[in-house]
Structures are given as C-alpha cells and as structure tokens.
Amino acid sequence: MKLLIKQRVFSWTDTYDVYDENGNPKYLVKNEMFSLVHRIHVTNMNGxxxxxxxxxxxxxxxxxxxxxGGRPFGTIEKKFTLFYPKYELNYNGWRCEGDFLAWDYDVYSGCSAVVHISKELFHWGDTYVxxxxxPKDEIMALMLAIAIDAANCSNN
Known part of the structure; x- marks a missing residue:
C-alpha cells in the first residue's frame, strides 16, 4: 500500500496533507505555530x-x-554523518538507511524491507511517497516519514 504526503506551500506552519494511493485525503499533519522545536500533530480527516x-x-x-494513540511509541534520532543520512531508531524494532542525497529511505525489520520512503522532485513543497x-504498519510508517522530514529540516 502507498501513502502520498504533500506539503502545503502557503501555510503559516509546516502543514501536510496525506492521501491514500487512490488520491483520497486520509490524514492531516500540522506543526504547532509558535514552538521553538517541532511539535507535530497527526489527525485523521475527522480531526x-x-x-x-x-x-x-x-x-x-x-x-x-x-x-x-496517546502513548509513547519510540524515538528517532538523526546521527551526524558526512555522506549518508543515518538514523538511530528505538521504534518498532526497525532500522533505517538513507541514500546520499537524503531523498530515499529503506526501513527494515530484521532482514526484511517493510517501508520505502522516497522524496518526489519538482513539486511545490516537499512531497513524499x-x-x-x-497495511498494519501504516501509522508507524507515516509517523517515521514525518519525523525524518522534521529531522532533515532541523539540520538545515
């Protein structure tokens, strides 16, 4: 299954719309406006x-x-590296590897790939697939992709 995350370009805060693979709106992602650090809320379409x-x-x-669901689930930390982005995950037993330009990420559980996150180029605002x-990993994968984007924004 696939999700598409599209940043709203003309918004006061970092706001993203999330669509299912058929183009139907599924989630809303919004960063708090006056916060010194990222405080991101993910809601379904009912709020x-x-x-x-x-x-x-x-x-x-x-x-x-x-x-x-209101409970602590894990942590995601971007490590300092020179070439490839690296993340230390305490998150569902997963590990994450990124490419040189930080546009594609593969997430593994043991030896099996469970999620692939890719950044689409030539769009207004950030767009990820x-x-x-x-499908049971949908929420966990979405939260991980948003945290990776926030970590990359924090470094820039």
Missing part, C-alpha cells in the same frame, strides 16, 4: 489525533519522541 511527534532539544543532532509492505 481525531492519532499521533504526535515532539522534538527533544539537543544541540547537534535532532531527536524526536513519537506518540501513537511511502510504500508500506504491510
């Missing part, structure tokens, strides 16, 4: 919050706590 991503204040590497092997 019910399904998760939050909260940035921990660290000096050199972005680190995020993920809550799903999340290809998820198992």
């Amino acid at each position: 019910r919050e399904i998760g939050r991503i909260i940035q921990n204040f660290t000096l050199f590497v972005p680190k995020f706590d993920v809550e799903i 999340i290809d998820i092997a198992d």
Whole structure:
C-alpha cells in the first residue's frame, strides 16, 4: 500500500496533507505555530489525533519522541554523518538507511524491507511517497516519514 504526503506551500506552519494511493485525503499533519522545536500533530480527516511527534532539544543532532494513540511509541534520532543520512531508531524494532542525497529511505525489520520512503522532485513543497509492505504498519510508517522530514529540516 502507498501513502502520498504533500506539503502545503502557503501555510503559516509546516502543514501536510496525506492521501491514500487512490488520491483520497486520509490524514492531516500540522506543526504547532509558535514552538521553538517541532511539535507535530497527526489527525485523521475527522480531526481525531492519532499521533504526535515532539522534538527533544539537543544541540547537534535532532531527536524526536513519537506518540501513537496517546502513548509513547519510540524515538528517532538523526546521527551526524558526512555522506549518508543515518538514523538511530528505538521504534518498532526497525532500522533505517538513507541514500546520499537524503531523498530515499529503506526501513527494515530484521532482514526484511517493510517501508520505502522516497522524496518526489519538482513539486511545490516537499512531497513524499511511502510504500508500506504491510497495511498494519501504516501509522508507524507515516509517523517515521514525518519525523525524518522534521529531522532533515532541523539540520538545515
């Protein structure tokens, strides 16, 4: 299954719309307006919050706590590397590897690929496609993709 994440270009805060593979709106992602760190809320189309991503204040590497369904779920930390982006995940037993330009990420559970996140070029605003092997991992994959985008924005 696939999800498409599209950034709203003309918005006061970082806001994203998430669509299913048929182009139907599925989730809304919104960062709090007057926060010094990322505080991102993910809601379904009825406005019910399904998760939050909260940035921990660290000096050199972005680190995020993920809550799903109101409960702590894990952490995602971008490591300092020179060439390939690397993330340390304490998140569902997954590990994540990125490419040189930080446009494509593969997420593994053990030796099996469970999620592929790719950035689409030549769009207004950031646009990502999340290809998820198992539909039960949809929310976890979405939250991870949003945290990776936030970590990349924090470094820039």
